[in-house]
Amino acid sequence: MTAETPLLEIASLIEEAGGRDLHACMQCGTCTGVCPWPLVETFSPRRVFREMSLGLEGWEAEAVWRCVTCRACVQRCPRGLDITGIMQSARTVLQQSGAAPRGLTVPLASLRTQGNPWEGDRTDRID
Structure with missing residues (x-):
């Protein structure tokens, strides 16, 4: 190989x-x-x-x-x-494969879990 x-x-x-x-x-x-x-x-x-x-x-x-x-x-x-x-x-x-640039990892994970790139629940951003 x-x-x-x-x-x-x-x-x-x-x-x-x-x-x-x-x-x-x-x-x-x-x-x-x-x-x-x-x-x-x-x-x-x-x-x-x-x-x-x-x-x-x-x-x-x-x-x-x-x-x-x-x-x-x-x-x-x-x-x-x-x-x-x-x-x-x-x-x-x-x-x-886990090779996304570090600056995109958090927003991408947040998109999957929260439906937005800004870490946290949508209702929390209203305050």
Whole structure:
């Protein structure tokens, strides 16, 4: 078993979680060209897809959480891939494996238990 095997297994889990188009990306870079996020910080959806599909280390760090799901990439993708859907599937897999960024762990847990991201019961926030 190599160090790459678990990451390739995660790529398979992403596909099973709804990211079926992961390996269909032809790496044209159109998604990166229309993505608004690189105006703020370095981010390349194309690179994230490449790293995910090859099972390379590092893609899971913060990259999939930077996608704002504006769907500009989906509208321009020459293959019609649901890029935001794949990013959301990757987030789901990472969250289920306990690899969500620390700043999201508490709000996500609160959403599950309280129905809101603000820790605590809704009625307590009224006071």
